[in-house]
Structures are given as structure tokens and as C-alpha cells.
Amino acid sequence: MGVALYLIFVWVPTETNQGAVQRILYFHVPVAWGSMLGIFVVSGSSFMYLWKKNEKWDRLAVASAEVGVIFGGMMLLSGMIWARPVWAVWWTGEAKLTTALILFFIYVAYLMFRAYFPPGAQRQRLAAIIGVIGAVDTPIIYFAANLWSQAHPPIVTGPAADAESTLGSDLGTVLMASTLAFTFLFIFLVQIRYKIRKSEDDLVELKRASSASVLTGAN
């Protein structure tokens, strides 16, 4: 991450059109990638949970959803702050922005469902179904700028980026380095959240065991 920050603020030249504010790109795109990676992991691990019924997949889905909502919130925030100087508005009902907001709401809905639905296998099963369905939004976000051709710039990375809109070598290198750094950060945060989730499950088990021993002792 230190190398990525050095490249963003010191090494890469200032873009000629937007000036310093263009450097937000090296933050905005990686967190957007993180939020999409998050929903892929939620979807994949939810699918695996439905198939294998193994708790570890459910834990991974929850951890990824929570980190994903953080990345999604950062994507929206950084996009809004970037839009103000270059578009003169904080928000607009543009296709890419709207689909990104929907992704954020999918994450929130998933987490709210888990928070308010009574614990048990049914909650995990229904949450897994929401997680699998939620991933449908991801390709729509990725292709939105090219499909609807509105204000948001076209795709600059990945398989759908065309030669004209691809970033120059220096800018592309920094974007790749930053994306890599944020991917590691995503993995690190998911790992911590996974451990917490495991501790929560262990605590529930211990509480059950404790209640059972109290009941046994009473009998």
C-alpha cells in the first residue's frame, strides 16, 4: 500500500485535463473493484454453502459482505467527491452510478436480513440465496458505461476496455499497482472479519454448552 501511495502522489505525472483531482481514479477504481470482488465472493461462497452446507462458506459470505459494504460505501463517496469538480454535481441518475448504488443496497439488504432474521439454518439458507442473486448486478455495473454511453467514462481496464479508452502506460501501471494493493487490503480485512465470525460462532457454541452443563447440574 505504501508503494501504491508513493506512485499515486509522487511518481505518476499529473493528468492534463483534470489536474490533481484525477488522482482520485487510483483510489476510486480499486475500491470499486473491491466492492465487486466482494459480491463475487459472497455469491460464490453462498453457492458453496447451499451445496455443501458447511458453516465456513457462510462465514466467508458474511465477512465478504461486510468488507464489501465498506468498499461499496467508499466507491460511492469517492465517486461523489470526484464528480463535484468535474461534473459540477454530487450525484446524477446515470446508469453506472445507479447500478453501483444498487450494489451497495444489495450488500445492505443482505446484512440487514442476517441481522434481523432469527438465527438458524433457514436464515443462512435465505441469506445465501440473496447472496447468489446479488451478483447479477456486477456485470451490469461493469458494462453500464459502455451499454448506455452516458456521463461516466468508458471502461479503462479489463476485457471490455477498448484501445481508445485504455489508460496510458504510466497511469495504467499506477492503477494496476493500486488495485493490487487494495485487493490485498480486501483479503486482509475479510480474513480478520472471518476470524471474528468464527469467534462469534464459538461463543454461541460455548454458551450452549454452558447452559447444558447448568441444566445437567440442576438435574
Added chain:
Amino acid sequence: MAAILAMSLFVSVSQISSAEHEPPISGIVVGVETDDNGNLTRFAVSDSTGVVTTFTVFDGTEFGLENQAGDRWVSTQGEEPTESVRRLRDHRERFAPITVTFENGTAFSVVEREEGKLESNLGYLFAVFAVTWALFFAYVLYMGRKQRVLQHEIAKLKRSLDK
């Protein structure tokens, strides 16, 4: 009398020279106003600091604006008074930036934003990094605290079960 004439001449010359040095404004079209016939009368541009400037047009106002496909339309307000409205509205919808050269609030030329003009938007860059990193650290701190509480409770329960 001669002194008054000299003074008025000096004021006029200084006004003209200051008008000549009025720097062009680049930004996004945020408003387009027309008369009853649909001809452009005024338009407003917001620059990267959020300051909105309103410009009036006259028959000699020159336009050089591109559509989304990159085709350039070059004309004057007098020649095509309604086309300029359509072009500016298109720019407003696409958030495409323009550069306006002007004198005393009257636009002389309206073109695609000129490249090479570096703008100091460091405040926005700082805001993005400050807000989002604060959010990250807050989340990491929240998780660290949660983990400590959980470990403490687990250890307590394990001790009570061992007894």
C-alpha cells in the same frame, strides 16, 4: 476640460486592458436559457471550484462544440441560434466541459474545454483520501475491539466450563 478628457480616456483604456486580460472560464454547463422562439439568450457554467458564472450571447458568439461521437460543429449564434441551445444542453447532459472566452459577461467563444489547463482541486483529493481512510481505520478499530471482547467472553466461558 482637458484633464477630464484625459482621465476618462485613462479609465476607458484601463477598462479595455483589464477586459482583454479576463481569463477564460472552463467548466460544466449547468443552465441554458432561451427566448420564446427557442433562441439561446443565456447559459451558466460551473467551474471546478463550484462557482457558477452566467454568460449572455450575441450574434457574433462563436461555437466549436463536439457531439458524443466527436463530430465538431462550428458556427455562430447569429447563424444557428437554436442549434447552440441543443449543443449546450447536450453538453450539460453529458457533463462535457467547455471553455468560454468572454468580456463583461458576454461570451465571445464557446468551445470544448481546452486541454493543458491544470486546475488546483487538491481540496477534493484530500477529502477523498481523508474520508475514506478514516472509514477504513474506524472499521479496523471496530473489528479489533470486537475481537478482544469476544476473546475475553470465550476465555471467561471456558474457565467456567472447566470448573
